[in-house]
Amino acid sequence: MPLSAFPRTPLAHLPTPIEPLPRLTAALGGPEIFVKRDDCTGLAFGGNKTRKLEFALGHALAQGADTVITAGGLQSNHCRQTAAACAKLGLACELVLNRAVPDREPAYEVSGNLLLDRLLGARLHLQPPGPFDREAGMAELAEKLKDEGRKPYVVPAGASYAMGALGFAACALEIQEQAADMGLAFDAVLHASGSGGTQAGLIAGMLLAEAETAVIGIDIDDDWDALHAKVSEVAADTLDMLGQEKAPLEAALDLRQGYGSPGYGLPNEAMVRAVTLLAREEGLLLDPVYTGKAMAGLIDLVEQGQFGRGQRVVFLHTGGAPGLFAYPSLFQKEMP
């Protein structure tokens, strides 16, 4: 089936702009660096989940759902964008939130995305600290709501399933179209990879477009094996849905590790430096959980000489800046 055959509900401002980052490019002295502004997808402070939700909630509406259930950490950008999309579409939103990140400062429990979830009218199901099975938690809630006569639709965490990844297959095609309009070609698109759907969709879309552009995911957690397997699985499912060959998938799956430590949502120094550098050199706001670590990865790869001077790299800005307000103590240094 072609992409256009899947139900899709418009939520995002598309296409998002691609802009050069001349001051970053000069500071690093490597390839020409561009940014694709998926932080500007337009819905409640934007971010990458909005593209996925166009297809995920299109699917939910086609099934007659009146309620959407999804899950994430307390500062989940995905949950915030889902709450906003549900508000816009007149659907009830139930968020199952667990404490995936230990020992945070007080703002983490009240500000940032969590404040926005409440403002957007979502119903929150806050879990106590400790291990928690999100899939089981959502399934249990779905059963309870069905018993009450509701029609729930479960969006997996991060909307990282084939239906959500279609949004990033469409994004890959959008990037190729923009490159053609700009009269140039991009050698690579680099981005933060968390629950895997963004990377899976981009890989599927680039294969669909028979594009030469490499997709490079930066693991922002610290569990490469699990994420690699997830990207592979979701990309295969997505290619299946699109009726595409799966053979080239493994060769196209490039997931880099070494930038996510000490783990999901936990800061490291290279992230703080990258967030500060982009704010001060380009007026561009990254985030502490995803894009700051991905940018630290890009900076390191450039410093290692992994891209040539004549090459062009697009940094996909996947959003997340509301998360800055959940980590205020990290970013209070003034100019030296």
Ligand SMILES: *Cc1c(COP(=O)(O)O)cnc(C)c1O
């Ligand atoms: C969710 C998220 C990502 C990662 O996308 P996945 O599809 O989960 O891999 C990257 N950046 C931000 C800001 C996010 O919220």
